[in-house]
Amino acid sequence: MLDEVRRRLHPRRLRSTGRRAKQALRKAGLAPAGPVYGRLADAGRAVPIPPKARVLLSTVLLRRPGHITVPIDRLLLGAQGGWTAREFAERTDDLLWPSTRLIDGPHVDLLRRTDPSDEEILASPYGRLARRCIDAGGHYFGARDDAGIVAGARSLLSGEPRERRPQQSGRLDPILVAPIRGSDHYQVLDGHHRLAHAAVRGETTARVVTKWLPVTTPLQDLLLRMSWLDGTKELYQPIEAPELEQSWTTVRRCTDRLEKMTKLLAERGITGSYLDVASCYGWFVAEMGRTGLDAQGLERDPLAVPLGRATYGLREGQIGTGDAVELLAYSDRVYDVVSCFSLLHHFVLGRGSVGPEALVKLLDRATGKVLFLDTGQENEAWFRTSLEGWNAGTIADFLRRHTTFGEIIDLGPDDDARPPYADNYGRHLFACIRT
Ligand SMILES: C[S@@+](CC[C@H](N)C(=O)[O-])C[C@H]1O[C@@H](n2cnc3c(N)ncnc32)[C@H](O)[C@@H]1O
Known part of the structure; x- marks a missing residue:
């Protein structure tokens, strides 16, 4: 199935949406990173204006x-x-x-x-x-x-x-x-x-x-600069702040996945250490930490660190930054609980430094007791063609074939298929358990 996905991903077949083109330009250094407005405002402040004129500007004009x-x-x-x-x-x-x-x-x-x-x-x-x-x-x-x-x-x-x-x-x-x-x-x-x-x-x-x-606000600026959000007014994980209420959309509810995880961990009596791979700014790190796990995150975007510390009160060093593949490959540390949400399909789509099999092998190696995982699926409008055949059944099968877990449980879809993303999400959460 993966070979079929890769065949369909031949560059000629990739549709270049405006957003992706913008991302590509940014990554190539051809378009400036960060919010344009903030940069203009900063440039304005740096203009050398005589003090009297600045006061006049500020108080009258x-x-x-x-x-x-x-x-x-x-x-x-x-x-x-x-x-x-x-x-x-x-x-x-x-x-x-x-x-x-x-x-x-x-x-x-x-x-x-x-x-x-x-x-x-x-x-x-x-x-x-x-x-x-x-x-x-x-x-x-x-x-x-x-x-x-x-x-x-x-x-x-x-x-x-x-x-x-x-x-x-x-x-x-x-x-x-x-x-x-x-x-x-x-x-x-x-x-x-x-x-x-x-x-x-x-x-x-x-x-x-x-x-x-x-x-x-500095919070708005940091969010707009996060590479994953790419200048959009979106929160991939919930953040409560008054100035975000009107225009920022919370894309993933997160609470539904958290509930499923904590229920399973309680049923199985699993406690100990926790690592969230591709943790974004650490909502799951904070919440799993609150349940008593010794929680850490790993995220490629360094802006996740100040955001996680300010918004969720994460400790210094609680989110490590770097590429998940490199960091997992060079570490022998095993965590009782590991999660990896919405990262695997990027590797299936050929955007990772290794194939999806290698990524799940690394996650398998880092997991002591249970790995929670979800991934983009073919039912989502934006992946209908590119991930055709990548559904709850084939994902479970893929996890069985490429990991050493004794039990793979499908905990059902998330609750994020709501406007403005009613045609997307509904990703199944899998628990991969050592027996
Ligand atoms: C779709 S978001 C998912 C965030 C989070 N896992 C969740 O579900 O709420 C993908 C996140 O993975 C991070 N990411 C992408 N590739 C990565 C890599 N190779 N290593 C570490 N983080 C990565 C991105 O910066 C982004 O924060």
């Missing part, structure tokens, strides 16, 4: 005239300590700072505390925010030590709006926000303290001035 009313729960944390939200996130290694709702942030947290002690203030998220600004080489509204942090926090608690600076006209600076690209949320550029007071007073909307040009 780049702002929409007048105020707009926005729901406070659509405002995300932004600029701190004189740095943009992105700079602050980078300097303090907190990728998700600009993905955090203002109402869940440190300013609101402080205002909700009743009569906090100095120690409590310093240990609170607000105290830690100020400390992070200082440790990153700056200050927090002039505070450069613990005494300054506590004094500042107390003035916020007393109701003094910290960011208000009288303009030359005598009027107060407006609360300034920027729309977040691909999202109905806004990033706060100036006014966190005033907005936090409004939220704690129970107000649900705020009058703000907004910039014309949208910003992107």
Whole structure:
């Protein structure tokens, strides 16, 4: 069957879709990698503009005239300590700072505390925010030590709006926000303290001035740069973040496969170590870790590492990066449980460095007790021709012939054949068990 698939994959027969052509150009270095918008914005920031002109640009030309009313729960944390939200996130290694709702942030947290002690203030998220600004080489509204942090926090608690600076006209600076690209949320550029007071007073909307040009968050940028997602607004595994809610599609639900795996492991009393091969940013690593397995991932795209650490709290080193074939071939380590999802068909389609038989042999060798595997199949619209004959029956047969497992169980199809991918997925999950 595989020979037939390979015959049909002769280059002349390969249909070059727009996406694949784009991918090929990127891989050949002929098209730039990463999101175009982010690069343009960065280039814009790097243009040497005299300070006066930059202020004029920022305060007059780049702002929409007048105020707009926005729901406070659509405002995300932004600029701190004189740095943009992105700079602050980078300097303090907190990728998700600009993905955090203002109402869940440190300013609101402080205002909700009743009569906090100095120690409590310093240990609170607000105290830690100020400390992070200082440790990153700056200050927090002039505070450069613990005494300054506590004094500042107390003035916020007393109701003094910290960011208000009288303009030359005598009027107060407006609360300034920027729309977040691909999202109905806004990033706060100036006014966190005033907005936090409004939220704690129970107000649900705020009058703000907004910039014309949208910003992107570091989380959006990293996702758009992941090689597998290829600049599409897609999440291959679930990530919860406010600015992804409107335009990002979660392609794979993952929970259905997790449930099947954990059920089988519980029934068989299997515990111990776990490796997810081609782990993406590590949803399965995090979830299997939560069930008590000593979980690790292996992924070719290095961006999976910061994404997994920020979004799922994975430990440093929990996802190893590199080519699965090379890493498995050079390691003798055996894991009690191994999974490999949606990788095998790329080898069947001739896109791997070895054939599919060699890949499953490596997975077999790395597995102590059970291997979970799924692969693209012929029932999917995008593989109807290229994977003709590659279905649950032939896949099970392939696994029986090319591995040493005593039991191969078909745990049934996934639940991902839903719009916009109603004609795709429905991949069967196989458990290959040592007996
Ligand atoms: C279709 S995604 C599947 C992600 C994940 N296994 C899942 O099902 O949720 C394929 C993933 O495999 C990774 N990948 C592709 N080829 C690889 C290789 N040779 N070694 C390691 N990772 C690879 C890609 O970067 C991508 O994250």
